[in-house]
Amino acid sequence: MSEDLGLSSCPSCEVLRDELLAVNEFAEIIGSASDIDTLHWVMADTIASILGVDDLVLYLRDGEKLIQKSAFGIKEEDREIFKPIEIPVGAGIVGTAAGTGKSQLINDIATFPGYIPDQYEGASELAVPVIFEKRVIGVFDTESHKKNNYSKRDRQLLERLSRIAAPRIQAAIQRAKLEEAVVFLMEEREQFVKPEIRESGNIPLPGDEVGCFQLNRLLALGEETTLWEATQKDLKRPVILKILHRDKASKQANNFLEKARVASRLHHRNIAEVYGCGEDDGWIWISQEHVPHAQPLAAFLDSAHKLPSLPEDYFSLVFWLLKRATEGLAYAHSQGVTHGDFTVEQLILRPGEEPKIIAFGERATEGDSKSFAEDLRSLVRVIYQTITFRSPDEKNFVPPSLIRPECPPPLDEMCRKFLVESPNSNPTVKGILASLEIPQCESPTKAGGSFFRNWLAKFSGA
Structure with a gap:
């Protein structure tokens, strides 16, 4: 292995080889983490494990304080932190690392003025700041009950690992901020359902009971259905409940329920499982897998568009979501099922987790390439909408790059081709996935962000 790396077999070169392998392994492992909390742990x-220590804590910066997010060792219990440690920036060894942006290797904590003991007081400590674009966003900290436990090599290795971790942590922070802002705007908007709709009796209201379900939170209000976070009382489990408007029930109930029966055949990470369907007191419903803190892509886009500015990782995030949606549609097609009406209303997002498609399914006859192609064409329309925040007008088509100059050329070309220039040619799963490879969404006014986006591309799990 040392020859593969161009290293001789001398002891110092063997140490360097081991460090390079450890750094590479760390990059691969954190790239496979699928959600924010898992990433921290x-x-x-x-x-x-790489440092060979029995204590390691990750703190993230929140304003002028550092908050414990994960820990390895005696401070950790089943990956849960019941009382996270909070340290002011500038206080103690960890706070000093954050305040100065410099690593703190303390061989004897008794010599450090202002040492802050936690529940297990140590004798020596190593704290390394996590720095992204010259800003401290967190600190890795390890303590030992032995004095002089950490070496200069330990510090240098932890600094290298911190540099690798920084872009991935920043990506998670930005994603969380975007999700929180969108959820906040969604909850605000939920209060503004028009009174005439509320009073019509055609839609249920929060707190109502539909069969064995208690309605908790309205997720989406469509022309024909409402989408709810609900609780199935008999099984005491959360669900997503789709309910047909009462005034649509007489004409659409059979088709609505048949779709649920078809969709129940599908089992994929990006398709919401169908639990059941039925009718109660005029309400026709479909019960589906619960998605914590769910929000339809339509609501996400509507709310994100109202933000003062888009987070710099916005496009990388939505392209990752759409790659997953493409994979879900491809799986359904392999099972002889099409969606039939894939829109931004039908993709459900959840913070830090895999997105889920709802509202399958149409049975497709063998060789029914037209239905499969229309599903994928609908996906191209969704892609256009995520870039431009508007539905495509295929008669008076405006290329997405004219609306968003940072639109990657492959997506601009795909939208032009399948929505306008060659409406009779069919998109393919392979072609869409190739266009959705995390692109260089370079902003003409912020070229310095490319390093961040490169790292997000590598470690987003896409």
């Missing part, structure tokens, strides 16, 4: 566990 995987980082703590893996760094502790």
Whole structure:
């Protein structure tokens, strides 16, 4: 292995080889973490293993304080932190690392003025700041009950690991901020359902009971259905409940329920499982897998568009979501099922987790390439909408790059081709996935962000 890396077999070169392998392994492992909380814990566990220490804590900066997010060792219990440690920036060893942006290697904590003991007081400590674009966003900290436990090599290795972790942590922070802002705007908007709709009796209201379900939160109000977070009382489990408007029930009930029966055949990470369907007191419903903190892509786009500015990782995030949607549609097609009406209303997002498609399914006859192609064409329309925040007008088509100059050329070309220039040619799963490879969404006014986007591309799990 040392020859593969161009290293001789001398002891110092062997150490360097081991460090390079460890750094590479760390990059691969954190790239596989699928959600934010898992990412934090995987980082703590893996760094502790690489350094060979029995204590490692990750703190993230929140204003002028640092908050514990994960830990390895005696401070951790089943990956849960019941009382996270909070340290002011500038206080103690961890706070000093954050305040100065410099690593703190303390061989004897008794010599450090202002040492802050936690529940397990140590004798020596190493704290390394996590720095992204010259800003401290967190600190990795390890303590030992032995004095002089950490070496200069330990500090240098942890600094290298911190540099690798920084873009991935920043990507998670930005994603969380975007999700929180959108959820806040969604909850605000939920209060503004028009009174005439509320009073019509055609839609249920929060707190109502539909069969064995208690309606908790309205997720989406469409022309024909409402989408709810609900609780199935008999099984005491959360569900997503889709309910047909009462005034649509007489004409659409059979088709609505048949779709649920078809969709129940599908089992894929990006398709919401169908639990059941039925009728109660005029309400026709479909019960589906619960998605915590769910929000339809339509609501996400509507709310994100109202933000003062888009987070710099916006396009990387939505392209990752759409790659997953493409994979879900491809799986359904392989099972002889088409969606039939794929829109931004039908993709459900959840913070830090895999997106889920709802509202399958239409049975497709063998060789029915037209239905499969129309599903994919609908996906191209959704892609256009995520870029431009508007539905495509195929008669008076405006290329997405004219609306959003940062639109990647492959997506601009795909939208032009399948929505206008060659409406009779059919998009393919392979072609869409190739166009959705995390692109260089370079902003003409912020070229410095390309480093961040490169790292997000590598470690987003896409």
